[in-house]
Amino acid sequence: MRDFHFPGRSSVRATEAMAATSHPLSTLAAIDMLRAGGNAMDAAICAAAVQAVVEPQSTGIGGDCFVLYAPRGEGEVIAFNGSGRAPADATLEWYRESGIAEIPVTGAHSVTVPGAIDAWCQLLRDHGRKGMDAVLAPAIRYAEQGYVVHDRVAHDWLESVETLAADEHSSRIFLKDGGALKAGDIHRQPELAATLRTIAAKGRAGFYEGEVAEDLVSRLRALGGLHTLEDFSATNGDYVASVSTSYGGHEIHQMPPNNQGLTALIMLNILSGFDLRSLDPQGAARLHLEIEAGRLAYRDRDTYLGDQDRVHVPVRELLSATYAERLRAGISSDRAMTNLPPVRLPDSDTVYISIVDSDRNCVSFINSTYHSFGSGVVGPKSGVILQNRGNSFRLIEGHPNAIAPGKRPMHTIMPGMAMKNGRAVMPFGVMGGAYQPFGHVHLLTNLIDYGKDPQQALDAPRVFYRDGAIEAERSVSKDAVEGLRRLGHAVRPADEPLGGGQVVQIDWEKGTLTGASDPRKDGCAIGY
Incomplete structure (x- = not known):
């Protein structure tokens, strides 16, 4: 339960139906x-x-x-x-x-x-x-x-x-x-x-x-x-057929390439080998692991993803446990990686x-x-x-995302769906262009690993790695920022809030719905 002494809002709860968007009129x-x-x-x-x-x-x-x-x-x-x-x-x-x-x-x-x-x-x-x-x-x-x-x-x-x-x-x-x-x-x-x-x-x-x-x-x-x-x-x-992976007892579904949804699944596979629950959800150690997993997954995004109607994307290999283990082995808990190439991450x-x-x-x-x-x-x-x-599109011959007649570009916008025991438990999404895979993972780990309710999970402070440095929202604590710097990360204030998002969560046993909408946008959740 949130602390009612502080500004904010509660999740919205109902029984019949729920809608959450980034605009009240919508x-x-x-x-x-x-x-x-x-x-x-x-x-x-x-x-x-x-x-x-x-x-x-x-x-x-x-x-x-x-x-x-x-x-x-x-x-x-x-x-x-x-x-x-x-x-x-x-x-x-x-x-x-x-x-x-x-x-x-x-x-x-x-x-x-x-x-x-x-x-x-x-x-x-x-x-x-x-x-x-x-x-x-x-x-x-x-x-x-x-x-x-x-x-x-x-x-x-x-x-x-x-x-x-x-x-x-x-x-x-x-x-x-x-x-x-x-x-x-x-x-x-x-x-x-x-x-x-x-x-x-x-x-x-x-x-x-x-x-x-x-x-x-x-x-x-x-x-x-x-x-x-x-x-x-x-x-x-x-x-098309969705792509998915298991995380914390849930099956997380994303769009296949040409969509970047695979990036979030690679991140989840990497993080599944760490004990996030033992870490402070707002602390440097947790943020560091997400950042490093993201840097590896985004490297693969720019290397492999394109229109599957035109190029081969090794989806099965990228989502395999063996591949996740190999990526995970490159992450140190006490030092930032220094050997990764830059990737394109526009707003x-x-x-x-x-x-x-x-x-x-x-x-x-x-x-x-x-x-x-x-x-x-x-x-x-x-x-x-x-x-x-x-x-x-890239104008690079041989690149999986090179332009071609009638080809689809690699796409950033990602809807998400969480299933559990064969039932949908949460349609969710986090906006923000290239930030979206990182945002999906941050939201999911807030919910699954730290037990936050949907509004708390969306409200939580965010960081993102872009152009050689971590962008940190103003709500990220000074202790977390200094901790990230001690790990070798450059950290700078985020110019804009990172993304936005909406969630509707289903409790099948109680017959209830819980909705939330990101305070970084104008919207709201309403149910009845």
Whole structure:
């Protein structure tokens, strides 16, 4: 139980259903959908659509999504890959001949074809109860009538002014008198509302064909992009097999590559050989072991992960006990490793949604445009801001994540699902771009090894290893920081809070749900 003398909040507890998102309007929309007879999938897509309007810096219909779904909380976990692909003309040779050494962070070349709307349509058709018109109605209302900008959204918006100002249409839609909107301002997106109405009426074809697709492709090609209408119409998400490992009596499921979820599983396998429970959960010794396990797992992420449709990823070998033991042997409890190469760990923005309904259908749902406001490219008529997932590709021949026609990039956004004794016990996720595998592991070890409740587990101080040093949130104790330095780590203050997250936990014996939402974002958990 938390100490009520200090600021904070308790976990949310209920019996029938629970939704947790990073925005209050999104959580409320999910709850309204559930109480109107929708199921967890209807509610998740409804919430994601609302966030595509009210958290435009983090997500949108011009982005991608991944989903883990446990129908009635039992049996096989269903995984859906809703990530988009590079244009058919995006060859490595073209970039070389054009003098492009790496994919830029913004602009047309950073854009992969969005996969989210195709995913929403397939998932709603296969697992939902409601039509697209009902699911998109709240998002349409907020886009047309306006919504109030929340505090964390305003914070992120301010940091993106330069990106938005570089594009005349982004500037028109997302800047006010040349500056970012502030907390308490009302923002409207009438062009996006019209696009959402088209999708509500026509489904998938309303986005990937016709006027919306023509608007997006025309804008991309005007900026030098290689995208075609055929690239958009060919978009098709896939049901795939999740990857998993056992940790602390739980089976932890993640998306397979091209997703980075495997990274978290490698970390868990390494840490399973240490007695974390004997260590102070906020102390340097525990943080050191997580950091070292993360450095090894992220090295493997950058070495091996790519689109499994195009390259071989040795998943079985990477998840084997023998491999984990070999990695673990390289970790010293009293000294930081000095022999690991640097890895690419950019910041990005994402929204994550965790929902369990009265039938115990469990949805772990993540949707993103990658960096804040994605590529900065907006369809002038459609109001759709496009993702910059192409920036993840490498322009290195032979690299598993090298760009190629129709290939998916290595993807950072990760939904998680914890199972126990054949039942889902927790759809969970931690946002924050490259931080996400580390965040998943920190959350899980807080819950499993240290017995924290969901809100305590999310609230706990965080660190992350990036660019040769540990970034420590302000809440990390001075003793822990000094302890890490004594172990040979460079430590610096984190510029921003590390990630965000949501959890819904199921107690099957009591018949209760416990939800939590990260204080690093604007959101909340609500149950009934």
